[in-house]
């Protein structure tokens with residue numbers, strides 16, 4: 001498998017540190033608000049990379065942090081008269097709901113929170129102090145950029161130009177204009193923790209370095225995030241981590257391109273964002289996932305309601321293809337494969353190999369999806385009730401297998417048994433109350449969702465159609 005590494009600006013063969021294992025760190029949200037569509041892109045993209053690694057047999061350790069202490073969280077808490085922790089909890093809960101809708105493998109994700117790692121952060125900063133790579137000015141501790149061997153290597157920025165550019169707004173405390181804060185002195189009334197430098201809280205960059213190190217080790221396989229994090233966030237993470245450990249921090253740096261609305265980056269500061277929660281009002285979030293994966297992750301993506309509607313139609317075509325196969329599965333029989341049948345299988349296999357080839361090429365999900373469409377189109381026009389059951393089953397299984405990698409077409413249980421039984425009970429009650437309109441309404445509703453009810457002397461039976 002080849003991945004585009006921002007460090008080298010090239011596609012490189014992926015070689016894990018340890019055979020058969022991959023550890024990944026993705027910068028997660030600052031939990032002071034709902035996540036928006038722009039935030040969803042790295043989450044969906046790198047979740048898909050994780051799924052693909054699992055598909056290829058890797059054991060994946062996957063971390064997405066929560067920044068749960070930060071100026072914006074503190075401001076929101078003060079405004080609402082709550083603690084920073086209450087704000088963080090609220091938006092972590094909301095994140096989990098969105099994650100579920102987006103099909104993120106969230107139950108398999110480690111979600112460390114910055115404030116659970118305060119001791120380790122202090123220890124890390126202390127290590128940098130001892131290495132003379134950090135200095136304390138009146139309770140604010142800064143990283144000394146001049147101690148980093150190759151600052152700018154990720155974002156390809158020139159350190160002298162950066163120094164020059166930053167000179168105007170230099171804070172007098174710092175030795176170099178682009179030194180950044182590791183530990184921030186607290187103002188009165190702000191949440192704070194004791195440290196050797198007085199009461200304060202961690203800066204943003206340091207938490208990722210610390211949590212990545214604690215959970216995944218000094219050197220990790222893949223560090224990922226949106227391309228807007230390359231500088232300064234990821235550059236600063238590298239500077240801190242490599243200065244302390246003397247080892248490379250991450251072997252592969254992956255960055256997704258941004259989502260745009262009318263050629264402007266979707267962001268809170270532009271005010272042109274849609275929250276994932278907004279989208280959920282009108283669309284199943286699987287549509288948003290499908291929309292994100294329909295382009296290569298390093299291509300800019302233009303967002304509009306129209307493009308979501310297109311994605312919805314595309315996804316529906318795949319669902320219909322899957323349903324057609326389910327229909328044929330029930331109506332075909334097992335028989336000896338003729339040579340034409342073998343040809344059908346070969347063709348399906350070829351589409352599957354295309355899928356793998358595309359995903360191996362820097363996670364080309366756009367062409368991966370095209371391969372699934374190929375299978376659907378091919379089976380729609382070549383399979384019928386005379387096709388051997390084995391061929392249908394084989395094709396059906398491949399569609400499920402490849403969709404699972406992309407995290408789509410997962411709604412086969414879109415109505416669950418519990419819900420069906422509940423509705424049957426509600427219908428029985430309506431009938432007892434002679435409310436036939438409601439009873440019939442429930443039956444029709446179930447029928448629309450692919451469930452047929454049959455009234456027998458032993459009670460109501462149901463089956464899927």
Ligand SMILES: [Zn+2]
Pocket residue numbers: 026027028208233
């Ligand atoms: Zn980060």
